[in-house]
Amino acid sequence: MCGITGFLGRDRIGEKPLYYGWCGKTLIFASELKAFKVHPDFQPEINRDALASFLRFSYIPAPYSIYQGIHKLPPATLLSWNGKTIYPQPIAYWSAKITVESGVAYPFTGSENEAILNLEALLKDAVKMRMIADVPLGAFLSGGIDSSTVVALMQAQSSQPVKTFTIGFYEHAYNEAQYAKAVAQHLGTDHTELYVIPEDAQAVIPKLASLYDEPFSDCSQIPTFLVSQLARNHVTVSLSGDAGDELFAGYNRYFWGRSIWQKIGWIPRAVRHSTAKALTSVSPQSWNQYFAAIDAMLPVKFKIASSGNQLHKLASILAVPNPDIMYADLVSHWQEPEKVVIGSSELRTVLSDRNLCASLPDFTERMMYLDLMSYLPDDILVKVDRASMGVSLESRIPFLDHRVVEFAWQIPLSMKIRGNQGKWLLRQVLYKYVPKELIERPKKGFGIPIDSWLRGPLREWAEDLLDESRLQREGFFNPQPIRQKWDEHQSGNRNWQYYLWDVLMFQAWLAEN
Numbered sequence: 001m002c003g004i005t006g007f008l009g010r011d012r013i014g015e016k017p018l019y020y021g022w023c024g025k026t027l028i029f030a031s032e033l034k035a036f037k038v039h040p041d042f043q044p045e046i047n048r049d050a051l052a053s054f055l056r057f058s059y060i061p062a063p064y065s066i067y068q069g070i071h072k073l074p075p076a077t078l079l080s081w082n083g084k085t086i087y088p089q090p091i092a093y094w095s096a097k098i099t100v101e102s103g104v105a106y107p108f109t110g111s112e113n114e115a116i117l118n119l120e121a122l123l124k125d126a127v128k129m130r131m132i133a134d135v136p137l138g139a140f141l142s143g144g145i146d147s148s149t150v151v152a153l154m155q156a157q158s159s160q161p162v163k164t165f166t167i168g169f170y171e172h173a174y175n176e177a178q179y180a181k182a183v184a185q186h187l188g189t190d191h192t193e194l195y196v197i198p199e200d201a202q203a204v205i206p207k208l209a210s211l212y213d214e215p216f217s218d219c220s221q222i223p224t225f226l227v228s229q230l231a232r233n234h235v236t237v238s239l240s241g242d243a244g245d246e247l248f249a250g251y252n253r254y255f256w257g258r259s260i261w262q263k264i265g266w267i268p269r270a271v272r273h274s275t276a277k278a279l280t281s282v283s284p285q286s287w288n289q290y291f292a293a294i295d296a297m298l299p300v301k302f303k304i305a306s307s308g309n310q311l312h313k314l315a316s317i318l319a320v321p322n323p324d325i326m327y328a329d330l331v332s333h334w335q336e337p338e339k340v341v342i343g344s345s346e347l348r349t350v351l352s353d354r355n356l357c358a359s360l361p362d363f364t365e366r367m368m369y370l371d372l373m374s375y376l377p378d379d380i381l382v383k384v385d386r387a388s389m390g391v392s393l394e395s396r397i398p399f400l401d402h403r404v405v406e407f408a409w410q411i412p413l414s415m416k417i418r419g420n421q422g423k424w425l426l427r428q429v430l431y432k433y434v435p436k437e438l439i440e441r442p443k444k445g446f447g448i449p450i451d452s453w454l455r456g457p458l459r460e461w462a463e464d465l466l467d468e469s470r471l472q473r474e475g476f477f478n479p480q481p482i483r484q485k486w487d488e489h490q491s492g493n494r495n496w497q498y499y500l501w502d503v504l505m506f507q508a509w510l511a512e513n
Contacts, residue, residue, distance in 0.1 A: 007080050012094050013243070013400045014062070014075035014377030016385060021070035027081055033065065033213045044513070045069075051215070051476065052344035055337035055502050058217040059378045061349045063090075066214040066509075075377050094402065100358045100369050103409030112428075115415055119407065120429045126401035127153040127239070135236035138163030140227055141191070143179030145250065145423050145430060145439060146241030150398055152187055152433035154239065161190040165231040165238070167223060168195040171449060182438050194230050201226065201448050202457060208505065209512040211390045217505035218379050219450045219497075225387040232393040242380055243399035246371045247408035249364070249422035253330055256420065258363050260317060260326070269321060276318040323363045328352075331375065333498050340478055350374055364413060451497040455490060462486075462500065465507035474510065477503065 008029055010018045020029035024041035036042045045068040054060050062072040073079055077090035108115055127150060131137060139151050141164040154162045164184050168177025177193050184191035204222050212221065231238045245251050264272060320326045328351050329335070338344050350356040350373045358369045381397075388395040398404070411425055418424045430439060454462055464470075466486055471479040482503055485496040 007078055008073055009078045009093070010073045010075055011400075012076040012402050013096075013372075013381070013405065015381050015397060015400055017382070018073040019065060019070055020073060020079065021067075033067065033070065034210075036067075036070065046476070048341055048344040048476070049347050051506065052337040052341040053347045053349065054215050054217075054506065055334040055340055055499075056332045056346065057374070057378070058333055058498070058502055059382060060214060060216075061347070061374055061378050064347055096369075096372055096405075097356075097358045099406055100360070100365075100372070100409050103406065103411075104360060104362075104365060106410070107412050108407070108410040108415075112415060112425075115411060115425055116428045119411075119425055120432070122401070122404050122407055123149065123398060123429065124153050124157065126398040126404050128157050129401070130239055130396040130398050131157065133237045136163070136234065137237045137239075138165060138231055138235040139239040140164075140231065140241070141166050141180045141184060141189070142241075143176050143181075143183050143438075144241070145426055146244030146399070147180075148183050148241070148434055148439060149244070149426060149430045150239050150241045151183070151189060152430060153398075155187045155189060156433065161188055163235055164189040164191045165227055165234070166191070166193045167227045167230060168193055169223075169448070170195060170197065174448060179438070179441065183434055186434055186438060192230065192234060194226075196223075196226055198449075198453065198457065202453065205458070205461075205508075207390070209509040212382070212386045212505075212509075215506040215509045216382060216386070217498075217502045218383050219448060219501050221383050221387060222448055224383050225390065228388045228393050228395070229391045232388075232391040235393070237394045237396060238388065239396050239398060240384060241399065242384055242397050243376060243405075244423065244426060246368060246376045246380075247399060247405060248411075248426045249368060249413070249416040251371070251422070253327070254364050254367055255417045255422055258323070259420075264318060272318040324366065327363075327367050327370065333502055340481055342476060342478055362413065364417070450501055451489075451495050454497060454500060455492070459490075462504055465504055465511070466500075476506075476510075 008018060008020060010016065017031050018029060019031070019033055019036070020027065021036075022028070023036070023039045023043075026039070026041065028036055028039055028042070030036060037044070047064065047066060047068045050060050050064045050066055053064065054066075060066055062074050065072055074090055074092075076094040076096065077092050079090045108118075110118070131154060139147070139154055139162060141147050141151050143166070151162060151164055164180070166177050166180040166184075169175040177195065181191060181193060201222050204225050207225075208216075208221060211225065228238070249255065317326055317329065320329055331351075334340055338346055346352070348356075351370055356373075357366065360366045360369060384395050384397070415425045416422060427436075427439070450458075463486075466482060468479045468483055471477045471482065482500075485494070485499050488494040489496040489500060
């Protein structure tokens with residue numbers, strides 16, 4: 001490469017991955033870490049600091065990777081080199097921070113109806129562009145706001161029924177297939193659904209370490225793979241509704257996070273801290289027994305909808321000093337990962353470095369910005385990209401069109417959140433195509449019952465990976481806090497599924513590498 005100038009670039013939001021680093025005197029880059037292993041000078045060394053961040057977030061945040069000296073190119077940046085062994089920092093060609101700050105400072109000033117029309121036109125064009133294909137094309141359909149909007153705009157611009165795909169679960173708490181089917185019937189799509197049994201989902205688990213290439217533990221990776229696999233049996237390209245939550249305020253934390261802080265922020269911190277300590281001094285199981293005893297004596301309308309785990313979560317919120325730390329607490333799994341990963345120090349991220357955060361006076365908008373910069377590219381988009389590419393399916397995401405992103409941030413928060421409901425503006429677009437009664441229902445996550453599986457069919461597999469002598473021999477984790485959570489989970493006293501899944505996904509990845 002000596003004397004040759006070259007460039008690496010990544011898309012604006014981070015839909016596609018790009019890793020790079022030096023192996024000896026050679027700059028190597030690839031969309032997958034496993035590709036680096038074919039280079040004779042590649043000497044993989046696990047980055048313990050990145051591992052600590054992984055336990056906190058369930059993903060490894062850019063620009064870091066699981067390996068020392070190997071980086072992810074951040075979204076919306078370019079990297080240039082001229083054959084030397086020292087390369088400059090990536091340079092941004094588009095800035096989410098500037099986009100967000102500018103949008104909030106100079107908001108859309110038209111009427112609500114004008115905002116609806118503008119958003120509809122933008123989304124319609126973004127969808128139309130992503131329907132251009134010389135191979136069979138379809139869409140994921142969960143029946144929620146985002147995917148239903150994408151499918152509705154596809155069908156409105158298609159001369160034939162759009163192929164749509166949904167997976168269902170026999171466990172009612174996780175199933176939304178009936179809602180997707182109703183939307184598909186209304187729009188007239190060519191709909192395919194597949195109900196999966198636990199064995200189908202569990203069969204995916206051995207593939208995850210190779211599929212995701214570096215540790216990744218958002219457990220909705222499993223249904224995402226299953227719906228991608230279903231779609232690939234019929235099409236080669238599939239559109240999805242990802243990023244709607246981050247752009248139009250769809251997550252519950254956006255509209256109750258501020259409400260919670262308004263209710264507790266005025267209380268002196270010392271009082272909140274002592275209350276939190278009192279709540280956590282009683283185990284979740286004891287709180288559950290207490291509520292059960294009271295419930296038995298009360299009429300149905302006065303029964304207490306609470307649990308010990310919820311009270312412990314409330315305690316963690318009460319103890320925080322400000323709302324920004326409350327947000328970081330809400331999106332964290334292991335709260336002190338440095339105590340779990342031996343010899344680690346957590347890395348600087350947009351969540352911990354105020355210099356990287358946008359200047360936004362509103363707490364809700366700060367949460368949305370942080371999700372745009374971290375959770376969306378490093379979790380959601382990683383999940384969809386790896387699952388779809390793992391079955392040779394190309395996923396396209398209309399909400400990531402930079403024009404949509406830029407317009408979304410010009411929309412005042414009052415047109416996104418109404419009462420205790422988000423995505424107001426996006427809903428108004430969708431209601432032009434789909435009746436409100438087919439859409440309005442409580443939001444569900446795209447998940448699976450990992451908690452009960454770890455006590456049942458996955459117990460032997462997990463016990464092997466979390467064996468104390470094995471953890472000590474490998475030397476990455478302090479076994480004590482892991483084994484404590486494992487024992488508490490098995491007893492039913494606590495639900496530590498997310499914490500344990502983080503460790504299990506690293507252990508499974510380590511066994512493959």
